[in-house]
Amino acid sequence: MQQIRHDVAPRNTGWAAEMKAGQILRLSARTIIDFVAFNRHDYTEAFDQAPTKEESGCIYFKRGHTLLSRTGAPLITLIADGFEGLGTHDLQFGMCGRDRHRRAAEEGRLDEYLHGGLMELPDHGCAENLTWALEPYGIKYENIPSPVNLFQNMDIDQATGRMTRTQIRPDAPVDLDLRADCDLLVAFSACPDKASKTKGLEVGAAIFAP
Numbered sequence: 001m002q003q004i005r006h007d008v009a010p011r012n013t014g015w016a017a018e019m020k021a022g023q024i025l026r027l028s029a030r031t032i033i034d035f036v037a038f039n040r041h042d043y044t045e046a047f048d049q050a051p052t053k054e055e056s057g058c059i060y061f062k063r064g065h066t067l068l069s070r071t072g073a074p075l076i077t078l079i080a081d082g083f084e085g086l087g088t089h090d091l092q093f094g095m096c097g098r099d100r101h102r103r104a105a106e107e108g109r110l111d112e113y114l115h116g117g118l119m120e121l122p123d124h125g126c127a128e129n130l131t132w133a134l135e136p137y138g139i140k141y142e143n144i145p146s147p148v149n150l151f152q153n154m155d156i157d158q159a160t161g162r163m164t165r166t167q168i169r170p171d172a173p174v175d176l177d178l179r180a181d182c183d184l185l186v187a188f189s190a191c192p193d194k195a196s197k198t199k200g201l202e203v204g205a206a207i208f209a210p
């Protein structure tokens with residue numbers, strides 16, 4: 001494989017890039033990544049959590065699973081997962097961000113996070129990072145779907161439905177390889193992961209030609 005692009009997105013920043021069908025995106029990280037994808041030729045064909053879960057029959061995003069658009073079109077497939085056996089990637093939650101941080105503080109819900117009320121709230125998060133990363137493509141916040149939250153390991157209780165954030169992350173950066181199933185615009189946010197000891201870390205992003 002020939003590497004045609006390599007970037008490092010610092011903690012709590014966004015990143016976006018175009019990919020051609022068949023190209024591989026390698027994300028290297030040990031931190032939560034909020035990831036979205038759009039058909040490059042029609043941004044209304046955006047990743048959608050529900051059709052994706054329906055197709056795979058699974059509430060997690062695992063190796064061999066494909067992110068689908070709302071109309072069921074395949075966008076990108078996870079072909080290698082360095083997190084396999086350690087934890088799972090979340091398909092339930094949305095994005096953290098300025099408004100959600102503020103609301104959690106007002107509602108006294110910061111205890112849901114590791115650092116609780118002692119934490120200094122970041123002035124922005126994944127919502128802002130993805131908005132800024134996608135602004136050059138004319139995509140507004142309201143048209144950014146709820147992401148797949150890579151490395152966000154959730155404990156989900158079958159009986160009550162309660163979802164709890166865990167601190168399970170890779171100890172060292174591991175690779176996720178995703179293959180574009182059509183021409184794509186992809187974007188992610190290196191989350192200011194409030195549920196972890198690290199409070200977020202950088203993310204490596206490389207694109208390879210097949």
Ligand SMILES: [Zn+2]
Pocket residue numbers: 034095096097125126127189190191192193
């Ligand atoms: Zn986030």
